Amino acid sequence: MADLISSWPNKLDAVPPKYCIPMHERPADPVQIGERIPVIDLGKAMGEERPVVVQELMKAFEEYGFFQVINHGVSDDLMKEAMKVYKEFFSLPAEEKASYAKDAANNTARGAATLYTSSAKHYDSEEHRYWRDVLEHSANLDGKDKVTWPDNPPRYREVIGSYSDEVRKLSKIILGLVAEGLGLEAGFFDKELGQRMLVNHYPACPDPSLTLGVGGHCDPNLITIIQQEVYGLQLLKDDKWIGVDPIPGAFVVNSGLPITVISNGKLASVAHRVVTNTTHSRTSIGTFICPDDIVGPAKALLGPDNPPRFKSFKWGEEFMPHYLSKKSVYHASLEPFKIDA
Numbered sequence: 533m534a535d536l537i538s539s540w541p542n543k544l545d546a547v548p549p550k551y552c553i554p555m556h557e558r559p560a561d562p563v564q565i566g567e568r569i570p571v572i573d574l575g576k577a578m579g580e581e582r583p584v585v586v587q588e589l590m591k592a593f594e595e596y597g598f599f600q601v602i603n604h605g606v607s608d609d610l611m612k613e614a615m616k617v618y619k620e621f622f623s624l625p626a627e628e629k630a631s632y633a634k635d636a637a638n639n640t641a642r643g644a645a646t647l648y649t650s651s652a653k654h655y656d657s658e659e660h661r662y663w664r665d666v667l668e669h670s671a672n673l674d675g676k677d678k679v680t681w682p683d684n685p686p687r688y689r690e691v692i693g694s695y696s697d698e699v700r701k702l703s704k705i706i707l708g709l710v711a712e713g714l715g716l717e718a719g720f721f722d723k724e725l726g727q728r729m730l731v732n733h734y735p736a737c738p739d740p741s742l743t744l745g746v747g748g749h750c751d752p753n754l755i756t757i758i759q760q761e762v763y764g765l766q767l768l769k770d771d772k773w774i775g776v777d778p779i780p781g782a783f784v785v786n787s788g789l790p791i792t793v794i795s796n797g798k799l800a801s802v803a804h805r806v807v808t809n810t811t812h813s814r815t816s817i818g819t820f821i822c823p824d825d826i827v828g829p830a831k832a833l834l835g836p837d838n839p840p841r842f843k844s845f846k847w848g849e850e851f852m853p854h855y856l857s858k859k860s861v862y863h864a865s866l867e868p869f870k871i872d873a
């Protein structure tokens with residue numbers, strides 16, 4: 533059974549050896565925040581300032597692969613309620629959480645809700661663990677998968693059902709702006725895209741300098757929409773880790789590797805990681821929007837001046853196995869699909 537950190541009976545004074553990550557990955561300064569990533573006011577996207585918002589978003593995805601979004605349409609109450617539900621979930625008794633847990637070495641199952649600690653596939657040795665527990669399940673449009681979701685706290689399915697619907701709407705607005713910014717037809721991303729909830733819980737840690745909540749990686753999906761309230765997320769810009777400070781009521785949005793392929797290299801997917809802290813546990817609610825099964829450079833972008841830089845591939849069958857084996861090497865999972873200039 534997975535050894536959930538949030539189920540340990542006692543608070544520890546020291547980090548157990550298997551949670552101490554290799555020296556070269558340890559965060560030199562876990563609390564650094566530095567420059568602020570772009571903040572986009574989505575309220576302006578429906579009015580005459582829409583072209584400005586499109587430009588801001590494109591610039592953010594080109595330069596940072598990240599932005600924060602405010603006035604996004606998801607109500608504050610729903611966001612607070614979802615965060616409460618997840619915090620309650622992670623503080624359920626160990627026996628109850630154990631019923632969702634599975635072997636950390638085999639955490640790729642699709643569909644059913646699963647709970648696991650994050651063993652670091654990222655390192656040569658499977659011995660290393662990150663300092664987080666993860667709850668993961670699909671949240672698809674037809675709602676049929678709801679029966680596999682947790683039913684405790686008792687309002688879980690109702691609250692997270694509304695939350696995942698609202699965040700899906702937000703993802704469509706964001707992807708519509710991305711399509712517009714790239715010069716693609718408005719409905720380019722307007723499909724029934726897969727959606728997953730991936731919720732991280734990082735307990736307070738006795739020594740953040742020895743651990744990471746999750747190691748540096750790029751996301752394998754199209755875009756990720758993160759709700760956070762405690763600092764911990766950092767992204768790699770110009771070879772330096774910079775922090776993403778939580779803005780109350782905002783979401784953090786980042787572009788995953790398929791966006792780089794679809795945009796034929798124009799938009800970035802940027803490596804990010806999570807540092808721990810000694811005083812607060814941190815829960816982050818990730819909504820992962822997945823691409824269509826076939827991913828390739830958008831045809832409308834290609835021409836003599838912009839030849840394809842990637843081959844098309846099947847996301848689930850061809851890309852994901854590479855991704856899962858090369859996760860720590862940031863963009864390495866795209867290598868087999870690159871076309872040399």
Ligand SMILES: O=C(O)CCC(=O)C(=O)O
Binds near residue numbers: 732
């Ligand atoms: O906890 C976070 O803020 C981000 C976690 C993350 O990067 C991921 O789950 O892919």
Ligand SMILES: [Fe+2]
Binds near residue numbers: 749750751756804
């Ligand atoms: Fe991520």
